[in-house]
Amino acid sequence: METPTKMRVKICGLTRVADADHAEAQGASYLGAILAGGPRLLTVDAARLVLGPRRQSVRRVAVFGDQSAQEIVSIAERLDLDVLQLHGTIAEGDPEKRARMVVRLREETGRLVWPVIRVAGQTFPEGTVALAQAADALVLDAHVVGQLGGTGVALDWSGLRDAMAGLRQQVPSLTLVLAGGLRPENVATAIRLLAPQVVDVSSGVEAAPGVKDPERVRQFVTAAQTGSTE
Template sequence: MSASAQPLAIKICGLSTPETLEAALATGVEMIGLVFHPKSPRFVPPEEAAALAAMARGRAEIVALVVDRDIAELTDLVEAVRPDWLQLHGRETPEAVRAIRAATGLRVIKALGIADRHDLAAFAAYQGIADRILLDAKPPKDAAYPGGHGRTFDWSILAALDRTSPFMLSGGLDPVNVAQAIAMARPWGVDVSSGVERAPGVKDVDRITEFVVAARAAAAAAAEAGRT
């Protein structure tokens, strides 16, 4: 079965409180993300993250987002939090991704910053190495952290991607535009952070629910269109 034929995976990233985590879990999302980059407004210390992960375990897959961490640091983080996935959001090379997978035994999502079609050249380099590739909008040049800036990119450039490799879409998604994004990009999954917040790092329970409802409806419409 092709990646596009699989049910859509929805990930709510940057969760940092029990209340907003519970709201995300109540919608039945497949993945929740915890951010371990200290410069991010969504950063969660490992001890707090472990408690949040315990809430989510068995209800959604737990993704730990890290930026340019060495393997020793990642090993300690994995032991403390016990995530199901690592999301590498820095400048990790394909060789580093392979080494991290081997050292931790976890599945890996590799994030790539996209501004135009030239940035898609990196996609092929990570195929068969990362378990999933996340295409995120490239951050501003002076950004202190790599994601969660509410920026989008031109989703039409993704039409040329190899559809046998599952990818996730991120960058500026929100309850209003996620349907268009799914229709145009046909991703394996969607990943939202700032689009369900009322302030940087402050998740909004109603927007989480609205996003999931809109994404599920769009995925169902896309699947129906594919059958006709």
């Protein structure tokens, strides 16, 4: 019998070195810094300090907004990133353009590229299949007007089950990163309903925007990997 794969956890919106160190110590697989805007926005120099150097125990992710491909390539090199997460809106209405950008960034940087699909309701936006086929992983987040992420708004996990099953039929190799309103209290339910490979949390483990609560981080990682906060 195969050993079940341990759920991978991304702690995002990090702004402090101590929080990043704690997340890694608790077993997070990914550390995320925001370069896209909002209350957790970091400069490139601050992100370098928070994420630290590349290492085997954890992968380092920068979340981009509407930067150009050229700027993203430059920042990826400056930070020596492992993963580029694309959370912008410039090409959101042009799925083919977004897919081409994913391919270009992977070719030019050699990094993993995770585009974000913002979902409202129980269906995926047009072009999701093409984007999933181009991506190393697809991030699902809640669509909140005027905000790119970190909103604390949850997706309709139960309502999305059929759409997710259809997407997996069309893209069997899909790696799903589930974000949007996850907390220690609900992450096990979200995992059971949508079966992601990675769960991505920011506001759900915070004491204040950008300030992580160490106990909630511990509880989240435990709940994601065992189904229990204890």
